[in-house]
Amino acid sequence: MKTLALALLAPLIVAGASAPAHSQGTDAAPGARLFQQRCGTCHQLATTRNGVGPHLQGVVGRPAGSVEGFKYSPALKASGVTWTPETLETFLANPGTMVRGTRMTQRFNNADERRAIIEFLGSR
Numbered sequence: 001m002k003t004l005a006l007a008l009l010a011p012l013i014v015a016g017a018s019a020p021a022h023s024q025g026t027d028a029a030p031g032a033r034l035f036q037q038r039c040g041t042c043h044q045l046a047t048t049r050n051g052v053g054p055h056l057q058g059v060v061g062r063p064a065g066s067v068e069g070f071k072y073s074p075a076l077k078a079s080g081v082t083w084t085p086e087t088l089e090t091f092l093a094n095p096g097t098m099v100r101g102t103r104m105t106q107r108f109n110n111a112d113e114r115r116a117i118i119e120f121l122g123s124r
């Protein structure tokens with residue numbers, strides 16, 4: 001009986017043990033996955049390449065509009081904002097309200113997702 005139970009459980013244990021292997025590396029954090037999904041088409045984090053938007057490496061603590069070679073909107077350049085978890089939270093919830101005239105127009109309505117993404121950005 002004991003052997004049977006083990007035989008039944010073994011595949012489950014193996015499946016459970018192999019699951020984290022799939023999500024190793026940066027994917028392990030929920031914020032990493034969310035960043036890829038919500039921001040990754042326009043923003044790079046692993047490299048300092050600019051895309052549709054400026055790269056976001058070291059963005060927490062960075063003055064807005066300060067990446068060399070990225071063509072910002074005049075509005076964002078002149079905003080006087082420094083990116084902190086708090087200003088990022090306000091910006092992501094509604095970029096256009098915080099910085100009228102910014103070229104980033106997409107709002108992110110899910111507060112949990114915003115928090116996870118901002119946490120992830122702060123860890124980079």
Ligand code: HEC
Nearest residue numbers: 038039042052053054064065066067072073076102103104
């Ligand atoms: C459809 C493209 C697009 C998506 C998706 C997008 N952004 Fe942006 N983002 C931009 C653009 C374009 C700018 C530059 C805005 C400007 O110059 O006014 C920008 C600017 C920013 C800035 C200011 C950077 C700086 O150097 O001052 C931050 C911070 C930012 N985005 C964070 C995010 C995050 C976090 C996400 C995902 C939740 C995201 N963005 C999703 C296009 C995008």
